[in-house]
Amino acid sequence: MAAQDGLDLGSLSASQQEALQQYTDVTGQEIGDAIPLLQRSQWNVQFAIAKFFDGEGPDVVAQAQAAHDSIPRATARHENLQEALIDDAFLPPTRRPQTEPAPRVVPQPSALYRTPLLISLLLAPFRVGYKLLAGVFRSILYFLTFLPQSLRPGFVASSLSKGLRQTNGRRVTLPKETAQRFRRDFEEEYGECSLPFFEDGHAQALDAAKKDLKFLLTVLLSPEHDDTESFVRETLLSPEVVSFINDPSNNVIVWGGNVLDSEAYQVAREYSCVKYPFSCVVCLTPKEGSTRMGIVKRLVGPMTPESYLAGIQGAITRYGPDLNGARSERAAQEMARNLRSQQDSAYERSLAVDRERARQKREAAAAAAAAEKRALEEAEAAAQLQEQRQRWREWRATTVLPEPDAGAEDVVRLAVNMPASSGAGRVIRRFTKDTTLEELYAFVECYDLLQDRPSGGSTSKPDGYEHKYGFRIASVMPRETFEPSISATVGEKMGRGGNLVVEDVLMDEEE
Known part of the structure; x- marks a missing residue:
């Protein structure tokens, strides 16, 4: 492997190269700075990641090694010749x-035990008899103490010594x-x-x-x-x-x-x-x-x-x-336990950091997938809506009433200024006075289709579709806005004629 930043990556083992790859994927650190940190962490990826994010504190591995090397050994016990001979013999x-x-x-707590009252009452006669017999026996022992030591029975001496020990008050x-x-x-x-x-x-x-x-x-x-x-x-x-x-x-x-x-x-x-x-x-x-x-x-x-x-x-x-050696060894073991606890804590912290990053990545991926799915659904819904809108326009163009003749009576002559987006400009057309305002809106909506083909096609109305006009028609002088009503007629609203303007309306995204 080629050298990079003065470092020969080919000298690293396969496990070290894998650890370096994992570390750089997570931290994004340069290889020149990552290798020394991994070396100080004994090529432990979890410890290196924890040091990178939490800050590099004392080297627990080096401390553990130093503590192990500094354990005082028990001093040899020196004995003289006489003690050695006694031990050997x-x-x-x-x-x-x-x-x-x-x-x-x-010590046995038998003397501190108190007999329950009921049992004491049942055993009271036996206790009185025992005390009487014990008194007689102690009196006999007392008179036997006047005998010489050689003539006393063995049980007398033991009983006296036991009594002296137990009756001290x-x-x-x-x-x-x-x-x-x-x-x-x-x-x-x-x-x-x-x-x-x-x-x-x-x-x-x-x-x-x-x-x-x-x-x-x-x-x-x-x-x-x-x-x-x-x-x-x-x-x-x-x-x-x-x-x-x-x-x-x-x-x-x-x-x-x-x-x-x-x-x-x-x-x-x-x-x-x-x-x-x-x-x-x-x-x-x-x-x-x-x-x-x-x-x-x-x-x-x-x-x-x-x-x-x-x-x-x-x-x-x-x-x-010997005690100093045991004390030092115990202190070293305690230090080693503390160091292992710190290492485990650092490992748990690094795992928590990794789990948090993985959770954030999963949440970000899920949010992106949800946004993409939502955008796709919205695009499909918009395309379907546009398709239904076009079908409705094609159907509605076949139902628009034709323009009456020039010599017909009860005719309303309207000059309609089309929106700039349509490119039609100013359109002059005659309508019967019974033409509804909704018919006028349909004429404006389907004007381009009425120019391309004649009415009377076979297109059917799309099922479940409710059309909404994206414009409004208003009179110029005086200013009045007309809604697409099926009950109001152009004769009622405009009389014999008038100038109208078509204005685009920004439709809501949900609509």
Whole structure:
């Protein structure tokens, strides 16, 4: 293919030449300007058309490619020899994950359920009997507590511990109310709280950490433990620990609970807590599962602020690169989704533009076809009307009364000035005084035919045709217009003679 405007069109592939042809047919743009725009649109005709009409904004394809190239890759985790040996010896990677899974604890709302009144009345006798038996049984257990530990039955210890946990006098509430109560009790005991405790249930805190790719620090306290107060005042509320947790760049969510509450007690059981105060760091472990939350660090028992902070920082340092990689990959995926959405929107806009143009073309073609059809129908109707008019004139020319003789009586002599379009000039003719004005109009209408052939032909009147004269006859002095009446005669209107003039009248198009 020959070069055009310095561009070698022969170097384009068949699909590119087809795209160029489609683009130029729609936009009418010069080839020299169309090819660079198509190249910037990756030879996508729809995108190129949208850029041509809507303006060329940012290149979404280039942005998507740049976003894909700029995805940070997860930094490799560095382990020392001791950690590697421990992992190889106890946690085979092909058999089980390296971190303990973090369960999602949802407290059961069974304690919040209220029995209907009717059922309560039916079960009231059984409830009274149960309370009496339970009272007797607790009394027996109370006396058995005086026995040495070695002589107590196993069920006594378990029943006592269970009774102590369940009869602490704390009302079972919803997780959000429990979190608010824990914060109030914490502030009443240790002063104003400077830690951002999560004000909802542990399951919601775990979901927030998983969604936002943050670390969840779970703190479980037991007021009955001797080291709880010193741990909170000296370690948990130490300036360095509070500053580290409140730093947004560390991405730490703190959830605290009192094991006397039902939810915190369930969390302690699920997380295998055997010593208080208890803390653990939980985060998403992408290398062990895209949706798996794992316990990456346990901090059990009293410890110094330095040791406590070092344990948290070590877990964050070790698993932070994995979360950063997952966070960057998620951001890149979100950007790619947004770019695809923008591309789809641009494609839909271009399709809407094409549909609108196609609709306008169809409407214009339909209007042109309707106008052409209407003009054709009008032309056919005009031709048919003209044909019927000519047939009527030929028929009417045969019925026009002949001119009376010069010596006849009761004759009206009229001088008629024919219209300039007929070319007849001034015609003088005699009419009987009984000649109607309609007969006079017929004489003027058929004057040319009366000159060409004699009357008495065999032409018949066309059916359904009503003739209308395209002129009017008027007298000169005085000015009076005469209508083609079949009752009025020339003798009544003009007497013995007169001068008449024929004037053309523009007929209405519908007529």
